[in-house]
Amino acid sequence: MTSNRCAIFIDGGYLEKTLKNEFDEQRIDFEKLSEELAGSVQILRTYYYNCMPFQDDPPTQHQKELHAKRDRFMDRLQKLSRYEIRLGKLVKRACEKCQYVRYEQKRLDVLMAVDLVRLSATRQIDVAILVTGDSDFVPAVKVAKMDGVLVQLYYSRTSKSDELYDACDERFEISEELIEKVKLYH
Secondary structure (H helix, E strand, O other): OOOOEEEEEEEHHHHHHHHHHHOOOOOEOHHHHHHHHHOOOEEEEEEEEEOOOOOOOOOOHHHHHHHHHHHHHHHHHHOOOOEEEEEOEEEEEEOOOOOOEEEEEEOHHHHHHHHHHHHHHOOOOOEEEEEOOOHHHHHHHHHHHHOOOEEEEEEEOOEOOHHHHHHOOEEEEOOHHHHHHHEOOO
């Protein structure tokens, strides 16, 4: 019997929001997280998708600090074994009528979908482990499954796509027990 190999796909913004809203902003050990998610399956690579914080031109001091903090975090992640960082772009959108400002992540869905489909189509993985809540990944999940890949979803109890949930083969809630196993103690 051959040993299975997996890739882990982490939507960083989704995980940050989950940790903030459900786990009191608990900091986690990402290497341990990958190990816990994979279990006994060999990890090909963990892909972490996120954006750098938005900066005006010229950036405010606060924006510079946030950017430097995220840069240090990404640098630490990139140094972990078998971790790959994929950066999208954060775009500022303002409502013309009320001037309400919101920020949108761009390119992350496409980056994640391309990685999932590429690794599945080339038979580099047997298992895909997703940490996300975005239904935009459903077509990529379906392609991966057609290629014979088992797709597991780790989701937030307060923010999940029913369509993505239904499309995946196995589903696991990001639980207190999981976070307890991977939390940092400082």
